[in-house]
Amino acid sequence: MKTREQLFSPETPLGKFEVAVREAWCRQTAYPGCQEDWTDVNPAFGQCAVTLLVLMDYFPGGKVLRSSGHHHYAYFLETLGDKPVDLTSEQFSEGVEIVFDGESDRTYLLESAGAIKANTLERYILLADIVAEIIGDPNVFWASENPLEP
Secondary structure, eight states: OOOOOOOSOTTSHHHHHHHHHHHHOOGGGSOHHHHTTOOTTSTTTTOHHHHHHHHHHHSOSOEEEEETTTTEEEEEOGGGOSSOBOTTGGGSOTTOOOOOOEEEOHHHHHHSHHHHHTTHHHHHHHHHHHHHHHHOOHHHHHHHHSOOOO
């Protein structure tokens, strides 16, 4: 497991999201096969798909990147920088290299047979609700980030 550190400045919209999602992660939002071993020591464990789905709610328009070797996902959106956003990479041991070798999409993450078996929709809704309690739903969040002049 890598040491947890804030990846983005907490003053930025992405940094505010990161703080909120890290606070929101819990055993119930983790992938079912990870829930028994989930702890506060490694809160990112089993959280990649649901974190990605909530990230897409707040920062739409990007690509879902997939690592078939690690069953792991990240997000690429040009406005967020030149590297994929992977808020859950710390769940892996130091030295593990994640190679994103394909793309996926929101429908697959929510509706594939594996997603249905893993209760991804329910876990995503739970995580989205907790994040929204912390920073507001996506529309409220962006209204506060970009206040309109009267």
